[in-house]
Amino acid sequence: MEPVNVAVIYYSATGTVHALARAAAEGAEKAGANVRLRKVAETAPDTAIAANPAWGEHLRDTADVAEVGHDDLAWADAVLFGTPTRFGTPSAQIKAFIDATGPLWMQGQLAGKVYSALTASNTLHGGQESTILALSNVFYHWGGIIVPPGYADPIQYQSGNPYGASHVTSTGPVSDVALEAARFQARRVVDTATALKIGRAA
Known part of the structure; x- marks a missing residue:
C-alpha cells in the first residue's frame, strides 16, 4: 500500500508557526508519509509588514516555501493547519484560503480526510x-x-495542550518541547490516516 499523503498548511508572520509546521512535517515524514509543506499567501499590506522587521525578514527567509493550492488539499489524505491566533480565531490569511475551498467542498473532495491544527499566541x-x-x-x-x-x-x-501543538511567543523562540509535541501530533495524524486507508482498502 502506498504511504498516506499529508499536507501541512500554515500561515506565519514572524516564524513561530512556521517552526511548528516544519516540525510537524518532519514528524509526518518520519512516520512514513508523503509530505507537502505549504504556506498560504500573504495578504497583509506592505505598510504593516514594513512596521515589523521580523515580519519582512521571515517573508524573505521562506520565499522558497511553495504557496498552497487547492490541488494540495485534494491530494492529501490528512491535513495539519497551522495558524497564529488573531483575537482567539485563525488568521485572516488562513481564513481567506479556507473561504476559497467551496468548489472542493461541493465536490465532496474534503470529506473523510484526517484534520488537525496547531497554533501560537503572544500570551x-x-x-x-x-x-x-x-x-x-x-x-x-x-x-x-x-x-x-x-x-x-x-x-x-x-x-x-491536548488540542494541538502550540507556543507562547512572548517566552522566546519555539521550545524543544513544543517542536516535539508538533512532531508527535503529526505522527498521530499519520497513524490514524494510515489505519483509515488500510480499513477502506479492505
Whole structure:
C-alpha cells in the first residue's frame, strides 16, 4: 500500500508557526508519509509588514516555501493547519484560503480526510484553544475526521495542550518541547490516516 499523503498548511508572520509546521512535517515524514509543506499567501499590506522587521525578514527567509493550492488539499489524505491566533480565531490569511475551498467542498473532495491544527499566541491565555476549536468548526463542515494530540504521549504532559501543538511567543523562540509535541501530533495524524486507508482498502 502506498504511504498516506499529508499536507501541512500554515500561515506565519514572524516564524513561530512556521517552526511548528516544519516540525510537524518532519514528524509526518518520519512516520512514513508523503509530505507537502505549504504556506498560504500573504495578504497583509506592505505598510504593516514594513512596521515589523521580523515580519519582512521571515517573508524573505521562506520565499522558497511553495504557496498552497487547492490541488494540495485534494491530494492529501490528512491535513495539519497551522495558524497564529488573531483575537482567539485563525488568521485572516488562513481564513481567506479556507473561504476559497467551496468548489472542493461541493465536490465532496474534503470529506473523510484526517484534520488537525496547531497554533501560537503572544500570551499564555491568548486564544490558543479557541483558535483550534474555530478551525475544528471548518473540519466539521468539511466532513473531516479530527485527530487532536490529546494526552496520548508523555510529551503532551510537558506541552500542556491536548488540542494541538502550540507556543507562547512572548517566552522566546519555539521550545524543544513544543517542536516535539508538533512532531508527535503529526505522527498521530499519520497513524490514524494510515489505519483509515488500510480499513477502506479492505
